Amino acid sequence: MKTNQSTESLINISEVRKNAMQSLAQGAVTDDYPLNLKEACLLLNNALASEILCVLRYRHHQIAAKGIDFPQVAAEFKEHALSEEMHVMMIAERINQLGGDADFNPVSIAQRSATEYGQVGDLLSMIKDDLIAERVAIDVYRKLVQWFGAGDPTTRRMLEGILEDEEKHANELCDLLTKVSRH
Ligand SMILES: [Fe+2]
Ligand SMILES: [Fe+2]
Structure with missing residues (x-):
């Protein structure tokens, strides 16, 4: 058969x-598998730490924004937290598929994370902190997409999907920043 011959x-x-x-x-x-598996899992574990930190920061901001009585901003923080929680599980599952151990150790999360936890201030400063974190995440994911490249298309496609979400988050925060600044 022609197909088998060409295969x-x-x-x-x-x-x-x-x-x-x-x-x-x-x-x-x-x-x-053409990439260094150990390095692949290490990079993904650092991304996992960043996502966990983002969940914690958004949940913290969600609660604080509720206190400030700005339901629209609190709702946005909640929506982003849910999205980051999905990223946590996607990355953890991929590490597991690659034979690594998904590192949820709270002791090292802040050190391994590319983004910062920050502090709770007024609404504007919280939105700014989240926007900075999203922009850091966008930069890191773009580099990770390049690193996994054609060597591991499954991980690369997952990272591209997450990158798309982070760009959406940054865009929404930017709109929110303008709205709250005018208020
Ligand atoms: Fe994320
Ligand atoms: Fe995000």
Whole structure:
């Protein structure tokens, strides 16, 4: 058959089958995984720490904004917290698929995170802190997308999806900043 012939010229199927049967414990990670697995998991664990910190900061801001009686801003903080929580689980699951251990250790989260927890101030300063954190995240995810590149398209696509969310968050915070400044 034509398809099989062209596949055989590109890939040595018997070799691939032989490799697939070895190291079964590695699950989704096959012998031809071209990146440094340890480094891949380390980078993802640092991204995981940033996401956990973002959840904590948004939840803190959500509660504080409620006290300031600005329901629209509190609702936005809550929505972003939910989105960051999804990112936490996406990244943790991918680390697990790559054979790594998703690091939820609270002791090292702040050190490993690219973003900062900050402090609770007035509404404007909270929105500004979150916007800065989103912009840091955008920069980091763009670099991670490049690093995973064609070597690990599954992780890269996941990171691209998260990057898209962070850009949306930054845009929403920017609009909110203008609105609250005018108030
Ligand atoms: Fe996120
Ligand atoms: Fe975000």
